[in-house]
Amino acid sequence: MNPSVKKELDILIRLQETETRAQELRAAIKDVEMRQLQLEEVLNSERLQLEERESALMKLKKQYTGFEEDLRYNEERLKKSEQTLRTVTNNRDYQVLLREMDDNRKANSRIQEAMVALIDELTSMEISVTEIQGRVDEEARRVEEQKAELLTSCTRERDSLASLEEERRSLGNLASARLMKLFDQAIRLGGGIGVSCVRGNICKGCFMKLPPQFCIELQRGNEISRCPRCNRIVYWDDI
Numbered sequence: 026m027n028p029s030v031k032k033e034l035d036i037l038i039r040l041q042e043t044e045t046r047a048q049e050l051r052a053a054i055k056d057v058e059m060r061q062l063q064l065e066e067v068l069n070s071e072r073l074q075l076e077e078r079e080s081a082l083m084k085l086k087k088q089y090t091g092f093e094e095d096l097r098y099n100e101e102r103l104k105k106s107e108q109t110l111r112t113v114t115n116n117r118d119y120q121v122l123l124r125e126m127d128d129n130r131k132a133n134s135r136i137q138e139a140m141v142a143l144i145d146e147l148t149s150m151e152i153s154v155t156e157i158q159g160r161v162d163e164e165a166r167r168v169e170e171q172k173a174e175l176l177t178s179c180t181r182e183r184d185s186l187a188s189l190e191e192e193r194r195s196l197g198n199l200a201s202a203r204l205m206k207l208f209d210q211a212i213r214l215g216g217g218i219g220v221s222c223v224r225g226n227i228c229k230g231c232f233m234k235l236p237p238q239f240c241i242e243l244q245r246g247n248e249i250s251r252c253p254r255c256n257r258i259v260y261w262d263d264i
């Protein structure tokens with residue numbers, strides 16, 4: 026084999042190794058980021074549920090306060106009516122006032138019934154809000170722990186990726202601009218695998234059987250060759 030071709034091939038093979046490893050790391054980092062997002066999504070949906078319950082609880086409380094106000098207002102009116110009753114001389118006015126007071130008392134008892142029912146609803150809503158709040162707090166703690174763990178593993182992968190990029194730069198310094206261009210193009214066209222071995226006349230990039238004459242030339246190694254099927258840079262693997 027031509028020694029300069031051998032040297033170039035060695036660089037190309039090592040470049041491909043760094044590229045493959047870098048792709049794995051990038052995928053792993055992306056996976057971690059996705060998992061973080063999923064964790065946050067679960068927590069957010071629970072927080073949303075909590076907010077909905079809290080606003081429902083607030084509405085019920087407002088309704089209850091409204092009933093209290095109505096009750097006070099009616100009681101005031103009753104008191105005033107009782108005072109007026111003492112001063113009424115006309116029988117017709119007296120009867121009208123009595124009816125009005127009766128209506129007021131009936132209204133108040135309806136309000137009180139509604140308040141009793143509302144108290145039950147309020148109590149169970151308060152219990153439910155406390156339960157969800159507890160669950161959200163616990164979930165938030167768990168998410169924080171998991172995110173910290175993910176961040177640690179991600180840091181390791183980011184460090185490895187940085188050293189691979191450094192390695193690629195040093196390999197790039199060893200190679201000619203022509204060779205790097207060839208490699209980059211092969212990587213792009215080969216969907217991340219630009220350099221592949223040929224074993225038993227089969228290109229391991231596209232898994233196609235290659236013509237015997239091509240394989241003979243490849244074994245001679247007088248030049249950098251590309252697979253006639255997939256166009257990847259290929260080398261003869263005699264292991």
Ligand SMILES: [Zn+2]
Pocket residue numbers: 228229230231232233252253254255256257
């Ligand atoms: Zn091929």
